[in-house]
Amino acid sequence: MDEIDEIVQEFLVESHENLDQLDRDLVALEREPDSRELLASIFRTIHTIKGTSGFLAFSRLESVTHVGENLLARLRDGKFQMNPQTTDVLLAMVDTVRDLLATIEQKGAEGDVDVSLVVGRITDILEGRPVEETAVEPVVEPVAEVVAEAVAEIVAPAVPVAETPAPVVPVAAPAAPAAPAARVAEAAAEHEEQGVRRTVADSSVRVDVDLLDTLMRLVGELVLTRNQIVRQAGDQDDVELLRSSQRLNLIASELQEGVMKTRMQPIDNIWSKLPRVVRDLGATCGKRVSLAMHGKETELDRTLLEAVKDPLTHLVRNAVDHGLESPEDRVAAGKPAEGVLTLRAYHEGGQVVVEVSDDGAGIDPQKIAAKALERGLRTQAQLAELSPTDLLQLIFVPGFSTAAAVTNVSGRGVGMDVVRTNIESIGGTIDVESVHGRGTTCRLRIPLTLAIVPALTVECAGDRYAIPQVSLLELVALDADRAENAVEDVNGASVYRLRGALLPLVRLTDVLGVESDRSDGHVLIAVLQAEGKRFGLVIDRVLSTEEIVVKPLASQLKALGTYSGATILGDGRVALILDVQALARRVLNTDSLEASMDDIESQHAATEHLRMLVAGIGSGRRVALPLSSVTRLENLPGSVVERIGNREVVQYRGAILPVVRLNHFLGAISDRHDDDLVVVVYTVGDRSAAIVVDEIVDIVDENTYVNEEVSDHGVLGSTLLRDRIVEVLDVRAAILSADPTFYAAAEFAVGAELQETM
Amino acid sequence: MSTRLVTFTLEGRLYGVDVTAVQEVLRGQPRTRIPLAPESVSGLINLRGQVLSAIELRAQLGLADRDVEQEPMLVVVRVADEPTALLVDSIGAVVDVDEEQFELPPDTLTGPSRELVRGAYKLDEGLLLALDVERAAAA
Numbered sequence: 001m002d003e004i005d006e007i008v009q010e011f012l013v014e015s016h017e018n019l020d021q022l023d024r025d026l027v028a029l030e031r032e033p034d035s036r037e038l039l040a041s042i043f044r045t046i047h048t049i050k051g052t053s054g055f056l057a058f059s060r061l062e063s064v065t066h067v068g069e070n071l072l073a074r075l076r077d078g079k080f081q082m083n084p085q086t087t088d089v090l091l092a093m094v095d096t097v098r099d100l101l102a103t104i105e106q107k108g109a110e111g112d113v114d115v116s117l118v119v120g121r122i123t124d125i126l127e128g129r130p131v132e133e134t135a136v137e138p139v140v141e142p143v144a145e146v147v148a149e150a151v152a153e154i155v156a157p158a159v160p161v162a163e164t165p166a167p168v169v170p171v172a173a174p175a176a177p178a179a180p181a182a183r184v185a186e187a188a189a190e191h192e193e194q195g196v197r198r199t200v201a202d203s204s205v206r207v208d209v210d211l212l213d214t215l216m217r218l219v220g221e222l223v224l225t226r227n228q229i230v231r232q233a234g235d236q237d238d239v240e241l242l243r244s245s246q247r248l249n250l251i252a253s254e255l256q257e258g259v260m261k262t263r264m265q266p267i268d269n270i271w272s273k274l275p276r277v278v279r280d281l282g283a284t285c286g287k288r289v290s291l292a293m294h295g296k297e298t299e300l301d302r303t304l305l306e307a308v309k310d311p312l313t314h315l316v317r318n319a320v321d322h323g324l325e326s327p328e329d330r331v332a333a334g335k336p337a338e339g340v341l342t343l344r345a346y347h348e349g350g351q352v353v354v355e356v357s358d359d360g361a362g363i364d365p366q367k368i369a370a371k372a373l374e375r376g377l378r379t380q381a382q383l384a385e386l387s388p389t390d391l392l393q394l395i396f397v398p399g400f401s402t403a404a405a406v407t408n409v410s411g412r413g414v415g416m417d418v419v420r421t422n423i424e425s426i427g428g429t430i431d432v433e434s435v436h437g438r439g440t441t442c443r444l445r446i447p448l449t450l451a452i453v454p455a456l457t458v459e460c461a462g463d464r465y466a467i468p469q470v471s472l473l474e475l476v477a478l479d480a481d482r483a484e485n486a487v488e489d490v491n492g493a494s495v496y497r498l499r500g501a502l503l504p505l506v507r508l509t510d511v512l513g514v515e516s517d518r519s520d521g522h523v524l525i526a527v528l529q530a531e532g533k534r535f536g537l538v539i540d541r542v543l544s545t546e547e548i549v550v551k552p553l554a555s556q557l558k559a560l561g562t563y564s565g566a567t568i569l570g571d572g573r574v575a576l577i578l579d580v581q582a583l584a585r586r587v588l589n590t591d592s593l594e595a596s597m598d599d600i601e602s603q604h605a606a607t608e609h610l611r612m613l614v615a616g617i618g619s620g621r622r623v624a625l626p627l628s629s630v631t632r633l634e635n636l637p638g639s640v641v642e643r644i645g646n647r648e649v650v651q652y653r654g655a656i657l658p659v660v661r662l663n664h665f666l667g668a669i670s671d672r673h674d675d676d677l678v679v680v681v682y683t684v685g686d687r688s689a690a691i692v693v694d695e696i697v698d699i700v701d702e703n704t705y706v707n708e709e710v711s712d713h714g715v716l717g718s719t720l721l722r723d724r725i726v727e728v729l730d731v732r733a734a735i736l737s738a739d740p741t742f743y744a745a746a747e748f749a750v751g752a753e754l755q756e757t758m
Numbered sequence: 759m760s761t762r763l764v765t766f767t768l769e770g771r772l773y774g775v776d777v778t779a780v781q782e783v784l785r786g787q788p789r790t791r792i793p794l795a796p797e798s799v800s801g802l803i804n805l806r807g808q809v810l811s812a813i814e815l816r817a818q819l820g821l822a823d824r825d826v827e828q829e830p831m832l833v834v835v836r837v838a839d840e841p842t843a844l845l846v847d848s849i850g851a852v853v854d855v856d857e858e859q860f861e862l863p864p865d866t867l868t869g870p871s872r873e874l875v876r877g878a879y880k881l882d883e884g885l886l887l888a889l890d891v892e893r894a895a896a897a
Contacts, residue, residue: 221807463791512793551809554840556896560794566802566809574790574802574809 033082220549264299298345323358357441365391459541461514471580480521530584615693618670638675658739765850820870
């Protein structure tokens with residue numbers, strides 16, 4: 001009995017995968033009605049399901065797939081032409097098959113799923129009868145019944161036909177349902193025909209998700225134990241132990257990465273459902289849409305993928321329903337009648353960025369402002385201070401919906417605020433950009449994985465807390481004397497002048513309602529960013545940065561809106577992870593704070609592109625390089641440098657980075673005498689380089705003026721920073737000196753992505 | 759019909775929960791306090807790599823706080839597949855009780871314990887109060 005169940009289970013898994021492929025193929029087929037390859041692929045899929053369902057005695061499933069197969073055979077043989085009607089009928093057939101499979105999965109039997117309707121529609125087409133439109137509407141009960149009855153007669157003989165090879169479909173003959181030999185031969189034939197596509201499936205193993213989760217949990221615990229051992233070994237003088245612990249450290253990190261990779265799935269897994277969504281929705285709304293997808297292979301942790309699915313679908317629906325105009329309006333606006341919806345996914349700075357853009361009407365910031373005023377979400381004065389970009393972000397405020405009319409498609413109470421909440425609950429962010437008349441882009445930034453995150457551990461009132469690094473911008477430490485002057489007061493709210501801009505301060509002790517145990521007047525500020533706002537969290541002590549394993553909290557603790565999870569620290573104690581987003585929402589809603597925040601935002605934006613990392617390279621020389629492309633600063637032992645030919649490389653996070661020694665490149669003599677390397681990890685596209693410097697001096701965002709007259713090999717010019725001459729590095733030339741193919745590869749990757757369309 | 763209960767004491771009174779709900783019993787563990795959490799959630803503990811909420815049953819039942827010196831014992835129960843640790847004074851034993859000995863709580867029982875106590879088993883040595891595990895574990 002169990003064995004049978006297992007066969008059914010396998011059949012279900014396989015069929016579900018096949019159906020997704022089928023959806024894609026059918027929509028593609030509508031565009032290329034003559035593609036024999038697509039038709040053949042669809043035919044094979046349906047044929048396989050039919051064969052197995054006959055073998056497993058699922059007669060309804062068999063009857064549906066049987067007539068579907070007949071229709072497909074004629075299409076394939078050129079006796080029929082594809083038209084929207086046939087596509088609709090075939091899609092309806094896929095839906096019915098899906099329903100049947102779902103019922104089988106739940107009840108173990110086909111239950112009472114009604115198949116006669118769709119069988120009737122296909123038979124009508126097969127026999128050249130005009131399809132009655134009313135039959136499509138299940139609402140019109142009487143008509144549907146009449147059709148169903150008429151069909152039942154046709155279906156009845158159709159079932160026995162399936163037992164013996166159907167005369168209309170000579171190709172189906174070897175598919176005799178229960179003959180294993182025939183099935184093997186057929187499978188082999190499929191391999192030959194499908195070539196490349198199947199080889200991927202052949203080289204992979206299906207693994208139970210629970211098993212992966214267990215592995216992930218075990219690795220998490222291994223990481224914790226490793227942390228403990230590394231810490232303890234550091235306190236001892238035993239060199240052997242130290243060496244072993246370092247090896248353990250490396251192996252555990254690699255294992256962690258490896259296991260994390262097994263949970264990665266391409267985003268295509270959720271995108272593949274979207275062509276169908278877009279097609280159906282476009283038809284309902286009377287819009288013509290073409291869907292382009294770039295970066296399908298971008299991978300994400302499967303739990304994240306699951307969490308992103310609904311928000312993404314919502315954004316796509318929104319774009320089709322509200323973003324794109326009707327074909328007439330588009331033509332009137334001088335655009336092609338067919339709207340373009342583009343999905344793009346790529347890695348950037350340890351995150352995955354997913355963009356949904358349309359070339360529709362765009363969002364009018366003034367309309368948003370009017371709406372916000374009407375809904376009482378903002379006052380006139382508040383709106384007047386907001387830039388157009390900030391106005392757009394108002395669509396994420398709860399209680400806002402821009403749909404002029406609530407349609408069946410979107411605007412069913414699930415607004416953009418829910419999308420934002422969902423994205424933020426997985427540690428991601430969302431923002432929207434729009435050019436009026438030209439289109440809208442929604443951009444999601446999602447962490448690669450949820451299970452293990454780099455975090456800063458801090459102490460407050462004797463308890464330890466973890467702050468995810470993703471929200472952390474920088475740390476500011478003030479001794480008692482400076483703190484007295486530097487922490488000022490705006491209408492009762494503490495602020496700190498961070499490089500001239502006011503940073504609102506929030507005391508963690510106040511938020512948590514605990515008593516600080518720090519009495520020496522020192523102030524430690526963690527500068528955090530959440531919801532597009534910056535604020536400083538005052539803490540008692542900073543402990544360290546480490547990779548923490550996120551453990552979920554019981555729901556009643558999650559509801560406190562303060563903690564996003566818990567983790568186990570090196571000593572085995574539990575620490576709470578602060579939910580920075582929720583914290584920001586809770587503490588940053590008074591007007592005085594927001595006003596000062598806006599100032600900061602605008603100043604911040606103005607200086608953003610000018611931030612430079614200043615590094616010493618020996619011989620008293622300093623160079624500056626743009627901070628925007630710097631992803632990490634690392635201290636690595638000299639021994640990690642390996643060689644490929646005459647080039648130096650290092651292994652870093654699973655990639656091989658070319659090493660650029662700036663003192664060699666710029667002709668300086670290093671002042672360092674130890675073996676350790678100070679490395680700036682510099683990233684372009686999906687490639688990184690390790691730039692070795694003597695020391696990191698500072699990060700500055702003063703007005704840089706590059707004097708180009710005084711330049712040299714590898715130097716773009718020079719500038720004065722904090723009264724010292726700093727050479728502005730020609731990063732491109734420096735990296736090319738170490739790896740001539742660096743930019744070619746990075747640009748090739750970008751180019752290849754652009755070329756790939758749906 | 760007999761039922762098997764794990765018993766423990768709180769303020770000298772004997773309580774019991776169904777043995778099938780109990781995963782294990784532990785001596786006091788270091789707990790991480792949770793600012794802003796309800797009073798009955800005494801903290802988080804690390805049980806072999808899993809983070810569990812520790813529920814103070816004294817607070818749940820509206821009893822006085824435990825003496826600072828008295829180290830609590832933990833009864834780890836599984837409710838809806840989620841393990842939760844219940845803080846109690848001391849662990850008793852596993853006892854078999856008969857449904858005939860069972861009686862619903864007296865109408866005079868009021869306050870928080872009314873919600874949590876399913877009823878009492880009249881044992882020879884005294885009353886054994888049966889706790890509703892699901893409610894007890896929900897802070």
